[in-house]
Amino acid sequence: xxRSIFLLPGDGIGPEIMSEVKTxxxxxxxxxxxxxxxxxxxxxxxxxxxxxxxxxxxxMEKALAADAVLFGAVGGPKWDDVPYEARPEAGLLRLRKxxxxxxxxxxxxxxxxxxxxxxxRPEVVEGLDILIVRELTGGVYFGEPxxxxxxxxxxxxxxxxxxxxxYEIERIxxxxxxxxxARGNKVCSMEKRNVMKSGVLWxxxxxxxxxxxxxxxxxxxxxxxxxxxxxxxxxxxxxxxVCDNLFGDMLSDVAAMxxxxxxxxxxxxxxxxxxxxxxxxxxxxxxxxxxxxxAGKGIANPIAMFASFAMCLRYSFNMIAESERLEKAxxxxxxxxxxxxxxxxxxxxxxxxxxxxKAIREA
Ligand code: NAI
Ligand code: MG
Numbered sequence: 001x002x003r004s005i006f007l008l009p010g011d012g013i014g015p016e017i018m019s020e021v022k023t024x025x026x027x028x029x030x031x032x033x034x035x036x037x038x039x040x041x042x043x044x045x046x047x048x049x050x051x052x053x054x055x056x057x058x059x060m061e062k063a064l065a066a067d068a069v070l071f072g073a074v075g076g077p078k079w080d081d082v083p084y085e086a087r088p089e090a091g092l093l094r095l096r097k098x099x100x101x102x103x104x105x106x107x108x109x110x111x112x113x114x115x116x117x118x119x120x121r122p123e124v125v126e127g128l129d130i131l132i133v134r135e136l137t138g139g140v141y142f143g144e145p146x147x148x149x150x151x152x153x154x155x156x157x158x159x160x161x162x163x164x165x166x167y168e169i170e171r172i173x174x175x176x177x178x179x180x181x182a183r184g185n186k187v188c189s190m191e192k193r194n195v196m197k198s199g200v201l202w203x204x205x206x207x208x209x210x211x212x213x214x215x216x217x218x219x220x221x222x223x224x225x226x227x228x229x230x231x232x233x234x235x236x237x238x239x240x241x242v243c244d245n246l247f248g249d250m251l252s253d254v255a256a257m258x259x260x261x262x263x264x265x266x267x268x269x270x271x272x273x274x275x276x277x278x279x280x281x282x283x284x285x286x287x288x289x290x291x292x293x294x295a296g297k298g299i300a301n302p303i304a305m306f307a308s309f310a311m312c313l314r315y316s317f318n319m320i321a322e323s324e325r326l327e328k329a330x331x332x333x334x335x336x337x338x339x340x341x342x343x344x345x346x347x348x349x350x351x352x353x354x355x356x357x358k359a360i361r362e363a
Contacts, residue, residue, distance in 0.1 A: 003036050003317055006066035008043040008059070008095075011079075011088060012290025013300035013353075014072025020302040020357030021070065021309050027361060028322070039066070043095075044074025044088035044290075054091030063095055064281070068316035070309060071095070071285035076292040092285075096136065099281040101269035102168070103175040104136040104248065105311070106287065108235070108255035108265070113334035114343060125258055130238045131183065132255055133176040134248025136269060138168045139198075141245050162198045164244065169205035171272060176242035177214035184239030186218045190227040190247055202244065228254060262288045263301030263342045266308035268315055282316050284308040294341075300353050301340040303330055306360055329363035 005025070009018035028034035041059035042050050050056075054074070055063075063069050074088035084090075095101070110128035143161035150156050173189070180187045189206045193199035203221060210219045222230065224247040230237065231251060235258050243251060256265050265288070271281035286304030294300055306326060313323035333356070339348045340356055351359070 001035065003034070004066045004068075005036055005038050005312070006059075006062050006069045007038055007040040008055075008063070008069060008071045008091075009040070010043050010072040010074040010091075010290065011045045012073055012076050012292050012295040014044075014074065014290055016295070016298065016300050016353050017286070017302040017305035018070065018072045020353065020360075021305050023357060024306070024309070024326075024361050034319075034322075043071065043091040045076055045079040045082075047091060048079060048082055048086050048088065053086050054088055055094055060094065060098060063283075064099060067279065067282075068312050069095065069099075069283040070305075070312060071283055072305065073286065073288065073290040075290045076295070088290075095283055096269060099269075099283060100137065100271045101281065101283055102135060102137040102272070103172055103270040104134040104252075105175075105179065105268040105270065105315075106132045106134065106252040106255065106265070107267075107307075107311075108132070108252075108259050109307075110259045111264070111331050111334050113331070113337075114259070114261060114264070116345065124234065124236075125260075128235055128258060129183075130235060130255060131179055131240045132248060132252045133172065133179060133240060133242045134252055135164075135168065135172045135244050136248075137245075138164055139245035162196065162244075162246075164198045164201060166201070166205055169202055170209050173206045173209040173242060174213070175270065176240050177210065177217050180217045180240040181214075185216070186220070186239035188220045188222055188227070188238055188241050190222050190224040190241060190243040190251065192224050192247075194223060198244070206242070224251070227251065231255060231258070256287060261301075261343050262304075263340065264303050264307065266304050266311050268308070268311045270315065280316070282312070284312040284316075298352050298354065299341050301342050302353050302357050303340075303360075306330060306357075326360075329360050332363045333359045 009015040025036050043055050110125040115122040115126040140160050140162040143163035148158045176187050191199035191202040193203045269283045273280050310323045310326040313319040337348045338351045344350050
């Protein structure tokens with residue numbers, strides 16, 4: 001079977017790191033008959049320069065038709081003054097919305113070779129491998145009403161609204177339980193049921209979903225503030241964490257800092273399974289941005305992009321062995337002591353983006 005991947009390298013270091021993964025994809029086609037069919041489009045500032053919007057309708061159609069989308073990064077000072085609707089991030093937001101990507105998966109993995117570069121003690125992070133599953137299309141970022149009202153007495157009132165319905169909680173909980181089954185078989189659900197009605201419903205629906213379909217997975221609950229504290233104190237107690245859009249935004253950034261290296265962190269955003277085929281729409285991207293400060297120098301770390309492709313192999317193509325091989329290759333290369341500038345430390349050898357790409361492909 002043919003496997004279609006739509007590539008959106010974007011801006012800044014996006015094309016530099018994507019190019020390394022493209023070479024890997026060609027090698028998998030040539031040497032292993034992987035049968036990937038790739039097509040490439042424009043997103044972000046580069047799309048704006050070409051046709052005045054952050055993603056064109058025809059590229060949007062290709063993204064919707066592909067089995068998976070690989071996304072680099074968007075943005076940069078060149079586009080600071082473009083109209084709001086055409087700003088680079090608008091391309092990513094449209095992809096998330098039109099592809100209905102409701103589940104955001106952010107692993108925080110600490111490679112043994114890098115456990116000294118974290119801001120935490122090595123024993124706290126060494127071997128860390130947790131997954132945060134964040135609801136991405138609902139909650140307080142999208143709920144209505146969303147207003148600022150002038151009260152006329154020199155005061156204003158701002159209103160954001162947290163809204164969740166049963167089906168939204170059910171489907172994100174389902175993703176978390178399924179992910180857990182393929183990992184450490186544990187889910188911790190985080191909310192604030194002590195002060196929020198949406199937290200009460202969240203807790204109720206996660207518990208019911210667990211009981212109905214996933215009672216082989218260990219489930220625990222934590223208030224989200226205490227969860228943040230536990231995440232910093234002893235992160236290895238967690239396997240999969242599931243939470244709403246707002247808490248997930250914050251907790252996944254905290255988890256990112258546990259590993260101490262932005263250039264290493266991948267992410268996946270998944271949609272609902274197709275009723276007939278079971279296939280999910282999916283977009284894979286590094287957590288970091290377009291790094292304008294180092295763009296064009298050939299020194300960006302491509303590991304987050306490779307690790308995002310490893311997630312793509314696993315979740316979109318069920319190529320588990322290949323995915324694990326790629327993840328292992330990353331660890332092996334780091335063990336050998338080569339580093340890009342962002343993760344450089346004493347006694348290691350500094351190499352370029354393309355040298356890192358080549359080393360990973362060879363491993
Ligand atoms: P950033 O993630 O681009 O960079 C932060 C710092 O980390 C910089 O010093 C950068 O050089 C370094 N860095 C990031 N990725 C790296 C890599 N792979 N290798 C080596 N060093 C790396 O975040 P920043 O500076 O806040 O934003 C820059 C631009 O990226 C902005 O236009 C922002 O809007 C955009 N952005 C885009 C995102 C996306 O496409 N999903 C996410 C975050 C920011
Ligand atoms: Mg954030």
